Amino acid sequence: MNEKLKRLDINKFSGKNSALIAVILLIILSIILKGSTFLSYSNVINILLNNSIIGIISLGMTLIIITGEIDLSVGAQLALTGLISISVANNTGNVFLGVILCCLLSVILGICTGGLVSKFGIPSFIVTLGTMSIFRSIAEYMYNGGGLTVKGDALSPYIAISNTNLFGVLPLPILYWIVLSIIIYLFTSKTATGRHIYAVGSNEKASLLSSIKVSRVKIVAFGVSGLMVALAAIIESARLGSMDSATSGSSYEMDAIAAVVIGGTSMSGGHGSIMGTFFGTLIIGIINNMMNLLGVPPFLQGAVKGAIIIGAVLFQKRLDRKSV
């Protein structure tokens, strides 16, 4: 009996933490294949640093997907808001002003998207397909398809946002990613609005009849996601010192959605977790890294990655079924 209980618990645990288990398995596999190189300080930091931007965007995407919606515009929004941040900083010499305006604008864009989705009932896939095109086009029009580089007085403080190491070892973008993950985790699991996000995604009608302000909840999810995109845009532009209106952020929405889904969040809404998304991002990061280490031809990497994404979700489905 005791043994049975234990087995059940293991099943339950693995169902809830399938992304974590996948990460552990991947790490073990990577160590077997490329032990010392994979585990070296520079490689580990490299993986985390390269995925911090997608990791932060995925946090907001998780909220949106849990409410049962989707946002395809995050990549274009990243380019647009990043450019605005740089341009304000360049023109005023005030980095802080650039950061604040960038966040403000992005949150407003998120709120507008959320409003169109919840108040007017347009499917979010359609709304964000439209806004994706609008954001990208405005960015390209403003900068003539080119980019913008941080310069003048703003240069060194702006660049410092991302190119500083904490205690000389931990690059700040990794720290931002971890701290934001914790904040959003607390938001989803400990606050009323966080719980409402799950309820709305699981059963919108029942949520409305339980006196939840459904539209407000969706707008909050899109607004928070807007903020995450803005922060990602600032970190990205600071890291590179520039932003390109045509290429920056392109296909980030797909990477973010993939990270969320691999992390075990259901596309139909209602359940998922920030922890899962964090590990989902890591899974994609480790796979990318291993393909480079193993010398998989760059043009083939997309195919391998795609196959692994499908495989990872399949693997999780099996674990989920066992845990029920």
Next chain:
Amino acid sequence: MPDFVVEMKAIEKSFNRNKVLHRVDFSLERGSIHALLGENGTGKSTLMNILGGILSYDKGEVFVEGKKVTANSPSISKRLGIAFIHQELTLVNDLTVYENLFLGRECKKGLALDKKSMIKGSAEVLKQMDIDLDPCTCVGDLDASYKQIVEIARALLENAKVIIMDEPTSSLTDVEIEHIFRIMRSLKEKGVSFIFISHKLNEAVEICDHYTVMRNGHVVADGAMDGTVTENLLAKYMVGKELSNDDLYHTRPIGETLLELKELSREHEFTGINMKVRKGEIVGVTGLLGDGRSEIFATVFGCNKHYKGDVKICGKTEKMTSTAKALSLGIAYVPRNRKENGIIKDLSVGCNISISILDRLRKLFFIDRKEESSNNSRYINDLNIKVSDIDNLITCLSGGNQQKVVLAKALSSNPKIIILDNPTQGVDIGAKLEIYRIIMRLAECGVSFVILSSEAQEILMLCDRIYVMFHGKIKAELKREEASEEKIMVLATGGSLEKAADSN
């Protein structure tokens, strides 16, 4: 020697180590209607799933028309003439009647569909049932009883000799139920047998020839439904003890008017509704399905912003613009169709109870877990909700317990007025009585109730005052003393009491 079309002998079945059927015998006579009764989770669905070939069995024998059935799968059962009509109908609303009837077995002429012969086949089977229905009607346009009829027609088209009906009447009105019963009786004359699974014992007594009652995986009683079998007897078998509802209703002091509707109207839904609900009063609103009563109270609860007329709460006219506002004004709502509107399936039992009042349970930014769990356990105890772990998903609970959770959610906001729409839908008899007692107990504490139901018995048992609706209008207001099932029936179908009295 009776002619048995189905005989199941000493069936045993376990899930993991949990034995759910203990040597169950069940036999069905040809051309009869057999009631299979029992509370939720007593094994009747398992037994029927075995007969339908959906589940396998561990021990025992199944005979169909005297021949032993060795293998079991849904397709074998279908070939043997056993059709299973599930509680949730499996019709495609966007297709026509004939397309639904032939779904998956379409007649073909070469590659193209043979529409003509399918329509002809459908018309024949409908005629055989004495139903006047155009096979080219879209199923979505049919009302609930006709959908059930289409399901039966589909079974007949597959040459079913035995039709298993799982709670066929749970979403039907009394008139529609009569309609279905008439068809069942006429098919019975033609040699079709029915197994009728229902919680409504009065219906079982009315239509069935035999009964089998199950409890905890055993057959506890079976026999012929002769004149001596009453609802109370069947209920006693089901629950294992005497159940009485004589002491349910108490007279209690009734206070000032809390909720008043004045000339409330909404296009295509209801017109000129005037109603009053006083403190501590239980008001019933009844009628046929689609009479507009659900829509009235959805509007009162703030689901529809656009309406004409006034909603007065404690004498003050309020504009009901959102469900959140309704909650803050002290109104709670338990909607119909628990699965769609009531439960949030991805959340735990506890989260479902507290979801409406999270804002009140807040401490700084975060939900106060201690406060939340003490609130939840209070309702778990008060309403006697049977749950092994409050953090389990709500879908782990039985229908009756899920309904109590939805009720707990409504109660958690300490409302002054509670609107209950079909509060005992799909709830077994024991839990039903418990819910009635809870309503009565709260009313004695001064909470007002509005109960929307098409079950006249339920309304008569609980309510102080009854409004009967017909086509979006209030047809009559009856006091408890003057109401009866017959009167409600006459009014709900559009008749008037004077005429009914004249014809007597």
